[in-house]
């Protein structure tokens with residue numbers, strides 16, 4: 001069936017340094033960054049891909065940690081939360097049956113407590129990293145308050161399936177809808193892209209939510225790949241494994257080159273990409 005897919009911004013962030021981040025504007029101007037999430041109307045109820053920041057984060061930003069709020073300067077608007085936008089579209093929070101996450105960083109998982117009844121699909125190594133938080137960096141990036149309601153986790157592992165040369169895992173195996181977790185590790189230990197067979201929606205065969213596997217739209221520009229210096233530095237600072245991250249980013253560029261007509265790629269935080277679906 002053709003899926004109806006909504007592209008949502010579930011958290012604007014405005015770090016200082018627009019020129020170094022967005023590639024234009026002033027050095028000391030606030031940049032534009034979004035949290036690009038998908039709300040999919042599937043045969044099996046609503047499916048949310050990433051959650052952005054949640055209503056409790058908006059009410060109590062301290063729970064996000066000082067480092068995150070000082071660097072990214074989130075707007076923290078209730079109307080940007082997935083919860084608010086689900087309701088604005090005429091649905092109830094309980095209609096969100098599944099949440100498929102690229103990873104569990106706070107700006108992707110913050111909305112989990114707003115949908116306590118949903119099944120939460122995640123690549124097993126990512127779940128392990130967020131629960132164990134073995135390094136100082138992981139203690140800061142994963143916020144236990146986002147998981148304190150004991151989400152209905154569904155942990156996924158690879159089992160020999162492939163999609164366009166990548167390992168892939170069917171997130172909702174019982175359904176006819178093709179929503180795949182595609183491991184793209186490096187940013188975090190279990191980071192994934194989420195590929196959705198849009199079957200004609202949005203004019204694309206497949207949508208590929210690349211999460212934080214890259215940050216700037218031109219990083220997957222087939223002709224002239226480019227990243228702004230601010231985002232290049234940021235990605236290096238927050239990666240758990242640079243070799244894996246760079247290799248997976250190169251594979252995404254290759255995918256854009258070889259299958260750009262069939263697969264529409266976007267990442268989590270680039271407002272230029274979000275605007276393509278507006």
Ligand SMILES: [Zn+2]
Nearest residue numbers: 105107212268
């Ligand atoms: Zn992120």
